[in-house]
Amino acid sequence: MTSRAAQQQEEARQLTARLETEGVRNIALTWVDNAGVARVKTVPAQRLADTAARGVGMSPVFDVFTSDDTITESDDLGGPDGDLRLFPDLDRVTVLAAQPGWAWAPADRYDQLGRPHPACQRQFARRMTxxxxxxxxxxxxxxxxxxxxxxxxxxxxxxxxxxxxxxxxxxxxxxxxxxxxxxxxxxxxxxxxxxxxxxxxxxxxxxxxxxxxxxxxxxxxxxxxxxxxxxxxxxxxxxxxxxxxxxxxxxxxxxxxxxxxxxxxxxxxxxxxxxxxxxxxxxxxxxxxxxxxxxxxxxxxxxxxxxxxxxxxxxxxxxxxxxxxxxxxxxxxxxxxxxxxxxxxxxxxxxxxxxxxxxxxxxxxxxxxxxxxxxxxxxxxxxxxxxxxxxxxxxxxxxxxxxxxxxxxxxxxxxxxxxxxxxxxxxxxxxxxxxxxxxxxxxxxxxxxxxxxxxxxxxxxxxxxx
Incomplete structure (x- = not known):
């Protein structure tokens, strides 16, 4: 585990303790696809530390989903192959007031070697900023x-x-x-x-x-x-x-x-x-x-x-x-x-x-x-x-x-x-x-x-x- 991953894991452990006192049992990790639809994977709150260190698996194919869930393809994306990792932004973890027991965090996407996914829209916004x-x-x-x-x-x-x-x-x-x-x-x-x-x-x-x-x-x-x-x-x-x-x-x-x-x-x-x-x-x-x-x-x-x-x-x-x-x-x-x-x-x-x-x-x-x-x-x-x-x-x-x-x-x-x-x-x-x-x-x-x-x-x- 890298030093950054270890630091993220320790920060997430401390955050998990606070979330548990507020009754949070699940965390929704969202990204927004190229059709503008907010997609999600959820993890139990007690898994946040592992998620912060290792991410959650997801397919790159979501980058070529349309608004009606049809899957298309580009020169670089499409089909069943490949995997990415979703990492929650711990600074944005938010307890959801209208969904008792739930918290939310936006996610950034990386490949399995820890490199930024070139189609991650949130990281694109960060690069331009x-x-x-x-x-x-x-x-x-x-x-x-x-x-x-x-x-x-x-x-x-x-x-x-x-x-x-x-x-x-x-x-x-x-x-x-x-x-x-x-x-x-x-x-x-x-x-x-x-x-x-x-x-x-x-x-x-x-x-x-x-x-x-x-x-x-x-x-x-x-x-x-x-x-x-x-x-x-x-x-x-x-x-x-x-x-x-x-x-x-x-x-x-x-x-x-x-x-x-x-x-x-x-x-x-x-x-x-x-x-x-x-x-x-x-x-x-x-x-x-x-x-x-x-x-x-x-x-x-x-x-x-x-x-x-x-x-x-x-x-x-x-x-x-x-x-x-x-x-x-x-x-x-x-x-x-x-x-x-x-x-x-x-x-x-x-x-x-x-x-x-x-x-x-x-x-x-x-x-x-x-x-x-x-x-x-x-x-x-x-x-x-x-x-x-x-x-x-x-x-x-x-x-x-x-x-x-x-x-x-x-x-x-x-x-x-x-x-x-x-x-x-x-x-x-x-x-x-x-x-x-x-x-x-x-x-x-x-x-x-x-x-x-x-x-x-x-x-x-x-x-x-x-």
């Missing part, structure tokens, strides 16, 4: 998580499509209305209380536009922690919903034709503890590196869509004039722009950041944060610059006016977005051959799966996958 640090940048990120809650049917088999229609919403109040909060006040209280107990810093929770829809925003953190947090938020919401006889869907399109669920990514840039969004006398307060970083994201957005909008269902959500950001432009406090600059309060020295509005919860959050950082760093390296900001809704402009302003629509299908990802040299380099190939293989398989499906069939088939 370290690249930013090496460039003198601190990146802070946070997510807005949207979901739709319905009453759970009496007989329900997880993962199946609906056997009931229309969906049975537990609250009938108007969009953003206090009525929804009143009708589901116990449920919403339990969601925020569970997250607070679990150490997740909730900034706000409110009703959203679609029937039965809510949105929860978490505080900014380092990118890997932000991705961990959004996984924990989703599974906590799911668990609290079940305890209330409800069912939560994070799918991009719960009902075809309605406003869908987004999972917007917020990011702020700092150097030596000072915000690069608050530079005196700079246009919009953006320091040169912040301007170039955001320009890199904006330029790469067509390819980033295959990361942040990874399902055919995602493109049912990406419709004009729904605040989903379907046009490749940016704007100051413009919620129809794909990249929104948020200025913040003038007296807040740390205020100001940006929001990528296109992403949804079908995305693997580790891929999302890592790919956005890679795009931003490429913008700095290539000395990119932001074009003129856009105001108003590009969707109501005529085609000629959009062309005159240089506003183009982002990919309208997963096929188009995947084609752009395949050709994106910066993202290929950042992801590496194995992970890049696995993502492409899963996207192509998702395209083929739903090639002949109607919008309604796509929404029904994917409604409960996330």
């Amino acid at each position: 370290e690249r930013a640090t090496a460039a003198g940048l601190e990146v802070r990120m946070g997510f807005e998580t949207e979901w739709v809650v319905t009453r759970a049917p009496e007989s329900h088999h997880p993962g199946t499509t609906d056997t009931f229609a229309p969906l049975d919403y537990p609250c009938a109040g108007p969009a953003y209305g206090m009525t929804r909060v009143v009708e589901l006040s116990d449920y919403l209280r339990d969601v925020t209380e569970a997250l607070t107990v679990q150490g997740v810093d909730v900034l706000q929770l409110h009703p959203e536009y679609a029937p039965g829809q809510f949105e929860l925003t978490t505080a900014p953190a380092d990118p890997v922690r932000a991705a961990d947090d959004v996984v924990l938020v989703r599974e906590t919401v799911r668990a609290v919903s079940a305890r209330h006889g409800l069912r939560a869907s994070f799918a991009p399109a719960v009902v075809a034709g309605q406003v869908g669920n987004g999972c917007h990514l917020h990011l702020g840039l700092y150097r030596d503890g000072r915000s690069l969004h608050r530079t005196p006398d700079a246009a919009h307060g953006l320091a040169p590196d912040a301007d170039a970083f955001l320009a890199g994201i904006l330029a790469t957005l067509p390819a980033l869509l295959a990361i942040g909008c990874p399902s055919p269902a995602s493109y049912l959500r990406l419709q004009p004039s729904r605040w989903a950001g379907i046009y490749q432009c940016w704007g100051v406090e413009n919620r129809e722009a794909a990249l929104r600059l948020i200025t913040g309060a003038p007296d807040d020295p740390d205020g100001g950041h940006a929001e990528v509005k296109t992403f949804d919860a079908a995305a693997n959050p580790y891929l999302a944060v890592g790919a956005v950082i890679a795009a931003g760093l490429h913008g700095i390296d290539s000395r990119a610059g932001l074009p003129e900001p856009q105001s108003g809704d590009p969707g109501i402009l005529g085609v000629r006016e959009r062309a005159r302003r240089g506003i183009v629509r982002l990919p309208a299908t997963l096929t188009e977005a995947t084609d752009r990802l395949e050709k994106s040299a910066p993202l290929h380099e950042a992801l590496g051959k194995v992970l890049h190939g696995a993502v492409l293989a899963v996207r192509r398989a998702e395209e083929a799966q739903f090639a002949e499906s109607t919008d309604e069939e796509i929404a029904a088939a994917t409604r409960w996958r996330w």
